[in-house]
Amino acid sequence: MLPSSTKSLISLHLSPYPERVLQRWKERYGPLLSFWLGNQLFVIISDPVIVKDLIVTNGSTFSGRKPYFIKNQTILHGRTVTASQYGDKWRQHRRIAMTLLFPSAIHGYSHVIDYEALVLLRSLYHQGKAGQVAFNPTHYTGRFTLNNMLTISYGTRTDTSTDPLVQRALAFGNEFMELTGPFNNMVDFIPILQWLPSLIKRRAKAVSKGLIDTYGAMIERVRERMNGGSEVPDCLAKTLISIQEQEKLDQEDMCMLAAVFTLGGVHTTSSTLQWFLALIASHPEVQVRAHAELDAIVGRDSWPGVDDKQNLPYVRAVIKEVQRLHSPFWMATPHCTTADFVYNGMYIPGGTVVIMNCYAMHHDPARYADPWAFNPDRYYGDALSSAESSRLTNPMQRDHFAFGAGRRICPGMHVAEHSLWLAxxxxxxxxxxxxxxxxxxxxxEYEGKSGRTPLPFRVRFVPRHERVAKLLEKEE
Known part of the structure; x- marks a missing residue:
């Protein structure tokens, strides 16, 4: 028995938390179910083994993209790694992006992420008046991740959390996430609505124009510096300009590649940092253990660096548990079948939208005892990075699915892990x-139709010892 078309449309479109609807359906109908929304057939996967069988092993069939009217057509114009159809264009865009995202490439700008982590700590220290004042840290985590992505993308950064670019970029990100949930736009499933005027179409066009205007102007500033003979640090914009003719990239290709590169990296990492702060402030017993490990291994004369990662298993476990319990995206970016396929007797026609239900997989009691609890111990001793974990033979041993799976796995996962560790x-x-x-x-509860962030909250950042202030002052 499968959910009816009418029930699917009402439940998923009207619910502020469609992942919870899918969780209930998974418990009733099983880990592989299908339903129709308007003219579109969906298949939902809620089991890691099935994810591997379909998305990974049969990636040539399950790596397409549905041309969602709002996200893929209206906002992104079918461009970028996330929106382009599986084929030569997608391979070209991913290859270009990966020139700056391979682990070996990260070493070239790791000092930037290191510096931005320092700026983050210093900003929180001063804004909170050394722990005396509570405040909402959202703009500070957003600026940290934005500056990382601006440096990688355009060789530039912002100086304050009130910089107009910070406000604009975070606003674009929030609006993009509000508009691009896999089920929340009726226009995506009832084609006749695409021809009628609507508020959501106007909002989507405004986001698209904002992305092109804002990030396109930044690319042009890089071009002007290059043409003027100024030294320009290695960055995505510099790479795009250098290879534009060779790769036959038009201006919109370049704008959308750079914009989504920045947009995706900012929201996901910032969201994870916000959830970390919300969870760690609510679980002081976890902090006590993490503090003890840091004091024993790193000490108080200097803060941890990348080389300390393997010696701090509990801190590593904390990060993985945050990503499991509150993933930035509960439903991975939808895949689409490029041909008919039969799996264990289930016929999946070409053009079917296939979604990994990360919410169900991350809260499966068969994998995680007491899955709703924040318990870093479940990852204690897991020394693999998420990239390494995604390649495990047994998918039931994978740490989490926050970065997706298969050929369209997040290309920025190495940068995200590096940034999250240092912060x-x-x-x-x-x-x-x-x-x-x-x-x-x-x-x-959390905000967002696509990406999820906590509801606004306030915390205090109380320095643990006198070396904190001294080290921050020393690095001024």
């Missing part, structure tokens, strides 16, 4: 992160 390990080293008495942090 989280140093936040734990420097501060006791405290919730405000009488203001419990809501860990159940």
């Amino acid at each position: 989280i390990s140093r936040l734990l080293w420097a501060f006791k992160i405290e919730a405000v008495p009488g203001e419990p942090i809501n860990l159940e």
Whole structure:
């Protein structure tokens, strides 16, 4: 028995939390189910073994993209790694992006992420007046991730969390996530609506224009510097300009490649940092253990670096548990079949949208005891990076699916892991992160139709020892 078309349309479109609807359906109908929304057939996968069988092993069939009217056509114009159809164009865009995303390439700008982690700590210290004032850290985590991506993409950065570019970029990201959930736009499933005027179409066109205008102007500034003989650090824009003729890239290709590269990296990493702060402030017992490990291994004379990662298993476990319990995207970016396929007797026609239900897989009691609890111990001793974990033979042993799977796995996962490690390990080293008495942090509800972030909350960043202030001052 499968959910009816009418039930599917009403439940998924109207629910603010469609992943919870899919979780209930998984419990009733099983880990592989299908339903229709308007003119579109969906298949939902809620089991890691099935993910491997279909998305990974049969990636040539399951790596397509549905041309969603709002996201892929109206906002992204069918460009970029995330929106382009599986084929030569997609391979070209991914190859270009990966020139700056391979682990070996990260070493070239790791000092940038290191510096931005310092700026993050310094900003939180000063904004909170050394732990005396509670505040919402959202703009600070957003600026940290934005500056990382701006440097990688355009060789530039912002100086303050109130910089107009920070406000604009975060606003673009939030609006993009509000508009691009896999089920929340009726126009994507009832084609006649595409020809009628609507608010959502106007919003989508405004986001598209904003992305092209903002990030296109940044590419042109890089071009002007290059043409003027100025030294330009290696970055995505410089690469795109250098290979534009060779790769036959038009201006919109370049704008969308750079914009989505920046947009995706900012929202996902910032969201994970926000969830980390919300969870760690709500679980002081986890902080105590992390602080003890950092004091024993790193000490208080200097903060942790990349070389300390393998010696701090509990801090590593904290990061993985945050990504499991509150993944930035509960439903991975939809794949689409490029041909008919039969799996265990189930016929899946070409053109079917296939979605990994990360929410169900991350809260499966068969994999995780007490799956709703924040318990880093479940990852203690897991020394693999998420990239390494994604290649495990047994998919049931994979850490989490926050970065997707298969040929369209997130190309920026190495940068994200590097950034998260430096930020989280140093936040734990420097501060006791405290919730405000009488203001419990809501860990159940979250904002966003596509990407998920916590509801606004306030915390205090209390320096753990006198070396924190001295080290921040020393690095001024």
